[in-house]
Amino acid sequence: xxxxxxxxxxxxxxxxxxxxxxxxxxxxxxxxxxxxxxxxxxxxxxxxxxxxxxxxxxxxxxxxxxxxxxxxxxxxxxxxxxxxxxxxxxxxxxxxxxxxxxxxxxxxxxxxxxxxxxxxxxxxxxxxxxxxxxxxxxxxxxxxxxxxxxxxxxxxxxxxxxxxxxxxxxxxxxxxxxxxxxxxxxxxxxxxxxxxxxxxxxxxxxxxxxxxxxxxxxxxxxxxxxxxxxxxxxxxxxxxxxxxxxxxxxxxxxxxxxxxxxxxxxxxxxxxxxxxxxxxxxxxxxxxxxx
Amino acid sequence: xxxxxxxxxxxxxxxxxxxxxxxxxxxxxxxxxxxxxxxxxxxxxxxxxxxxxxxxxxxxxxxxxxxxxxxxxxxxxxxxxxxxxxxxxxxxxxxxxxxxxxxxxxxxxxxxxxxxxxxxxxxxxxxxxxxxxxxxxxxxxxxxxxxxxxxxxxxxxxxxxxxxxxxxxxxxxxxxxxxxxxxxxxxxxxxxxxxxxxxxxxxxxxxxxxxxxxxxxxxxxxxxxxxxxxxxxxxxxxxxxxxxxxxxxxxxxxxxxxxxxxxxxxxxxxxxxxxxxxxxxxxxxxxxxxxxxxxxxxxxxxxxxxxxxxxxxxxxxxxxxxxxxxxxxxxxxxxxxxxxxxxxxxxxxxxxxxxxxxxxxxxxxxxxxxxxxxxxxxxxxxxxxxxxxxxxxxxxxxxxxxxxxxxxxxxxxxxxxxxxxxxxxxxxxxxxxxxxxxxxxxxxxxxxxxxxxxxxxxxxxxxxxxxxxxxxxxxxxxxxxxxxxxxxxxxxxxxxxxxxxxxxxxxxxxxxxxxxxxxx
Numbered sequence: 151x152x153x154x155x156x157x158x159x160x161x162x163x164x165x166x167x168x169x170x171x172x173x174x175x176x177x178x179x180x181x182x183x184x185x186x187x188x189x190x191x192x193x194x195x196x197x198x199x200x201x202x203x204x205x206x207x208x209x210x211x212x213x214x215x216x217x218x219x220x221x222x223x224x225x226x227x228x229x230x231x232x233x234x235x236x237x238x239x240x241x242x243x244x245x246x247x248x249x250x251x252x253x254x255x256x257x258x259x260x261x262x263x264x265x266x267x268x269x270x271x272x273x274x275x276x277x278x279x280x281x282x283x284x285x286x287x288x289x290x291x292x293x294x295x296x297x298x299x300x301x302x303x304x305x306x307x308x309x310x311x312x313x314x315x316x317x318x319x320x321x322x323x324x325x326x327x328x329x330x331x332x333x334x335x336x337x338x339x340x341x342x343x344x345x346x347x348x349x350x351x352x353x354x355x356x357x358x359x360x361x362x363x364x365x366x367x368x369x370x371x372x373x374x375x376x377x378x379x380x381x382x383x384x385x386x387x388x389x390x391x392x393x394x395x396x397x398x399x400x401x402x403x404x405x406x407x408x409x410x411x412x413x414x415x416x417x418x419x420x421x422x423x424x425x426x427x428x429x430x431x432x433x434x435x436x437x438x439x440x441x
Numbered sequence: 442x443x444x445x446x447x448x449x450x451x452x453x454x455x456x457x458x459x460x461x462x463x464x465x466x467x468x469x470x471x472x473x474x475x476x477x478x479x480x481x482x483x484x485x486x487x488x489x490x491x492x493x494x495x496x497x498x499x500x501x502x503x504x505x506x507x508x509x510x511x512x513x514x515x516x517x518x519x520x521x522x523x524x525x526x527x528x529x530x531x532x533x534x535x536x537x538x539x540x541x542x543x544x545x546x547x548x549x550x551x552x553x554x555x556x557x558x559x560x561x562x563x564x565x566x567x568x569x570x571x572x573x574x575x576x577x578x579x580x581x582x583x584x585x586x587x588x589x590x591x592x593x594x595x596x597x598x599x600x601x602x603x604x605x606x607x608x609x610x611x612x613x614x615x616x617x618x619x620x621x622x623x624x625x626x627x628x629x630x631x632x633x634x635x636x637x638x639x640x641x642x643x644x645x646x647x648x649x650x651x652x653x654x655x656x657x658x659x660x661x662x663x664x665x666x667x668x669x670x671x672x673x674x675x676x677x678x679x680x681x682x683x684x685x686x687x688x689x690x691x692x693x694x695x696x697x698x699x700x701x702x703x704x705x706x707x708x709x710x711x712x713x714x715x716x717x718x719x720x721x722x723x724x725x726x727x728x729x730x731x732x733x734x735x736x737x738x739x740x741x742x743x744x745x746x747x748x749x750x751x752x753x754x755x756x757x758x759x760x761x762x763x764x765x766x767x768x769x770x771x772x773x774x775x776x777x778x779x780x781x782x783x784x785x786x787x788x789x790x791x792x793x794x795x796x797x798x799x800x801x802x803x804x805x806x807x808x809x810x811x812x813x814x815x816x817x818x819x820x821x822x823x824x825x826x827x828x829x830x831x832x833x834x835x836x837x838x839x840x841x842x843x844x845x846x847x848x849x850x851x852x853x854x855x856x857x858x859x860x861x862x863x864x865x866x867x868x869x870x871x872x873x874x875x876x877x878x879x880x881x882x883x884x885x886x887x888x889x890x891x892x893x894x895x896x897x898x899x900x901x902x903x904x905x906x907x908x909x910x911x912x913x914x915x916x917x918x919x920x921x922x923x924x925x926x927x928x929x930x931x932x933x934x935x936x937x938x939x940x941x942x943x944x945x946x947x948x949x950x951x952x953x954x955x956x957x958x959x960x961x
Contacts, residue, residue, distance in 0.1 A: 221484060277526050280528075366510045366515050366518070366519060367522060372485055382512070403719060404715045405715055405719065408715075
């Protein structure tokens with residue numbers, strides 16, 4: 151019996167591995183293709199449908215083209231400010247609310263949950279948001295990007311569920327010893343919540359890193375624009391080069407530049423993700439179990 | 442008496458001095474301008490740009506520039522949001538469809554009253570009645586239509602070195618063009634011993650009702666059958682969709698034939714401009730339709746030049762069809778439109794806006810916004826033509842670093858000889874041949890084009906996406922051989938268009954064009 155079971159398990163494992171392997175290929179192939187394109191000289195762009203790249207034909211001209219742009223470092227800095235600044239505000243707002251709503255003895259907890267659900271289900275829309283931001287004179291500052299998204303209800307609920315799963319006995323013991331709620335949060339709950347903090351932090355960080363639409367709406371100064379907006383402007387400049395003849399444009403192919411722009415924006419996240427992956431799965435699953 | 446006269450004179454002089462002094466020191470008008478930037482990657486003029494100082498001191502205007510997003514879609518979004526929240530800037534660049542929409546909502550002001558305040562600008566920028574019609578709502582101008590891109594910039598080109606190698610003449614009819622395409626496909630015109638070339642190259646680029654069908658890259662084929670463009674503008678009696686014209690089906694049959702016989706690069710059915718341009722630069726095909734600057738300016742030609750130092754591309758007249766018709770493309774009206782918000786006009790900023798625009802049309806404004814500071818960024822000869830003699834190369838107006846200084850140039854350019862000469866200079870190719878992009882443009886400009894100016898005025902129907910999708914996809918299926926092409930299937934196709942409201946669209950469009958006096 152156990153032999154049959156192990157055989158089944160073996161087959162299951164094999165099928166699962168093959169399936170996951172195929173999925174990996176499906177995910178990695180487009181990325182690999184984009185990378186190859188980004189390092190292929192114009193002359194060989196047509197042949198870049200091949201999946202392997204000849205090292206002799208490599209070029210990093212596309213990356214150099216972006217990085218030599220006078221605004222690249224400024225835009226990169228702006229993206230970092232938006233990402234880290236936004237992340238700090240996000241966690242500062244999300245953690246206390248998630249913790250408060252995870253405490254079952256909180257007076258009016260059900261009512262608060264309902265109130266919180268309203269903006270989650272019914273979005274006010276673009277125009278009212280624009281009016282609020284402009285009414286508060288937040289235009290042309292990073293606050294216009296950060297404050298409207300200071301808290302994501304979805305992320306807050308995931309975090310609340312994770313906090314709620316932390317054994318009540320631990321919290322009770324601390325309270326019996328005279329600990330206040332802040333002490334419980336910072337000394338008991340948060341040290342046990344690293345997976346969810348990293349998971350939710352990654353959600354927020356990725357969102358901020360990719361900010362494109364709101365900067366276009368609210369940041370009129372080029373000095374404040376983040377990396378995605380700059381990359382878009384450079385690429386749009388390539389599309390207009392049929393109308394002007396100034397020495398402003400690319401010396402490499404448009405396809406390679408587009409591919410390089412994708413890689414440049416992905417790179418920081420790709421570097422961070424492997425380090426927190428083990429927490430990521432644990433955090434998102436644990437937080438998502440309870441409704 | 443004399444004393445009192447002197448006293449009165451002094452008093453009145455003081456009064457006048459105070460009055461004029463007060464005028465000169467009056468608080469400058471704040472103008473918020475959302476600019477359609479000339480070079481999207483370059484950024485705005487620096488804070489110490491001399492133009493700000495001149496505009497403030499001479500015109501009494503505090504100009505605040507905001508560069509609009511680089512893509513049309515993002516521009517529309519930004520303006521739509523500002524319009525919906527009634528926070529439009531004083532003056533802003535906007536596309537025609539959105540302008541008409543917000544004009545009808547009363548968010549932008551008619552600008553007819555500003556024209557007499559800027560006579561020079563009106564003469565140089567707003568004197569083309571056809572262009573002005575683009576911004577008319579109920580006979581009033583709701584926008585300032587600056588001259589847009591140059592006209593007739595695209596046309597048919599051919600690899601002359603391939604013609605020479607195969608001993609062929611420049612084709613003049615659609616049948617001759619077909620024969621040349623066959624030779625380019627089968628006779629190894631590049632001499633590399635490989636069967637790797639095609640006669641025709643193109644890509645499918647239809648995007649809206651005005652360019653419905655296969656898109657503009659096939660205009661020279663459609664033109665040979667008298668059906669270039671979506672509409673038949675020959676006369677009011679004949680006004681209808683071109684697909685109803687028997688010549689249209691013949692053109693589709695021609696494209697189907699060259700596709701079946703593999704005389705056209707098979708990548709044509711993919712809407713990829715970059716790929717298309719990469720492929721002619723790599724010598725994949727010998728006959729195609731291209732924009733003159735995308736073809737021949739140094740930055741764009743260099744890849745082809747590097748790959749084929751002995752290669753030569755020449756413009757040719759579009760081929761004549763069975764009835765002797767031909768067209769390289771469509772004559773359409775285009776403009777870069779600026780609108781004045783109703784809010785700005787109500788608050789009395791109209792005269793300041795007119796003053797700014799009039800200054801931009803003056804010599805001072807024109808050269809400063811268009812080329813920078815004379816003696817620093819450029820020099821000019823007695824006729825006003827630009828040169829860089831004696832200019833520090835690092836500060837030349839044409840360098841990458843100086844582009845922010847001329848971000849307003851599209852508000853002053855009028856496509857005159859001064860601009861064209863510097864925008865499209867001649868140069869030597871690798872084989873020592875003089876390349877003259879403007880010469881190619883002039884060739885296109887003098888070639889046959891189909892009049893379709895009214896196409897810019899036809900408002901799209903509410904189901905425009907469904908309509909153009911059906912219109913385009915079926916044509917591509919016919920051409921690719923994925924759908925039989927005979928009397929029955931063609932009639933079914935036309936019937937399908939009618940079921941999507943083709944006749945109503947024709948009727949509405951005709952009424953509008955008659956009203957605009959664009960049909961006779």
